[in-house]
Amino acid sequence: MQNMLVDLLALPDSRPVYEELKSKGIVIRRALAPDKKLVCDFVRRTFSECAVGEAEASFARKPVSLFIATEQERLVGFACYEATAPDFFGPTAVEKDHRGMGIGKALLLRSMEAMRDELGYVYAIIGGVGPIPFYEKSVGARVIPNSDPSIYRDFMTPKQKEKP
Numbered sequence: 001m002q003n004m005l006v007d008l009l010a011l012p013d014s015r016p017v018y019e020e021l022k023s024k025g026i027v028i029r030r031a032l033a034p035d036k037k038l039v040c041d042f043v044r045r046t047f048s049e050c051a052v053g054e055a056e057a058s059f060a061r062k063p064v065s066l067f068i069a070t071e072q073e074r075l076v077g078f079a080c081y082e083a084t085a086p087d088f089f090g091p092t093a094v095e096k097d098h099r100g101m102g103i104g105k106a107l108l109l110r111s112m113e114a115m116r117d118e119l120g121y122v123y124a125i126i127g128g129v130g131p132i133p134f135y136e137k138s139v140g141a142r143v144i145p146n147s148d149p150s151i152y153r154d155f156m157t158p159k160q161k162e163k164p
């Protein structure tokens with residue numbers, strides 16, 4: 001899995017993306033501590049058990065470094081940043097029946113803006129991608145040469161962890 005680099009000083013205008021989703025009743029907001037249980041259950045179901053660890057790391061930060069998308073009080077997407085390593089984005093996922101609506105892009109942009117404005121980064125790293133064209137299209141990300149394997153090298157699977 002390769003890493004990608006995003007120039008945070010060259011992010012596209014996010015306002016039309018947020019406005020479009022708002023008109024469809026989709027809310028993008030920062031997760032709060034009371035959301036933790038619901039969000040972690042969602043992350044487990046839509047991504048993986050290992051990603052729950054990353055979400056929990058985001059919830060340990062103040063402000064929480066995880067954004068969510070909701071529709072009529074139903075969680076439909078999430079994105080973490082500053083979870084597994086400083087300046088890293090991910091993991092992220094959108095509910096299957098809500099993909100292709102711009103939710104993933106909005107969560108990504110919101111996270112990139114937070115990394116720039118809240119943490120002061122000039123570049124962000126998308127860790128261990130993933131759908132490269134999605135990141136290229138959404139925020140102009142570029143694959144970092146020779147970045148495979150990423151930080152997720154020698155990774156344990158949940159099955160291995162269960163062995164005595």
Ligand SMILES: CC(C)(COP(=O)(O)OP(=O)(O)OC[C@H]1O[C@@H](n2cnc3c(N)ncnc32)[C@H](O)[C@@H]1OP(=O)(O)O)[C@@H](O)C(=O)NCCC(=O)NCCS
Binds near residue numbers: 101106128132
């Ligand atoms: C990747 C993911 C988060 C994208 O969410 P989404 O809400 O469907 O994406 P968007 O609707 O915001 O798409 C934004 C753009 O990227 C494109 N895109 C989205 N997913 C893509 C993919 N897998 N491959 C190529 N292009 C993709 C869309 O067509 C859209 O292009 P457009 O602006 O020209 O219309 C979602 O598909 C997902 O949850 N996948 C499973 C988990 C995953 O792979 N996470 C990333 C781990 S690194």
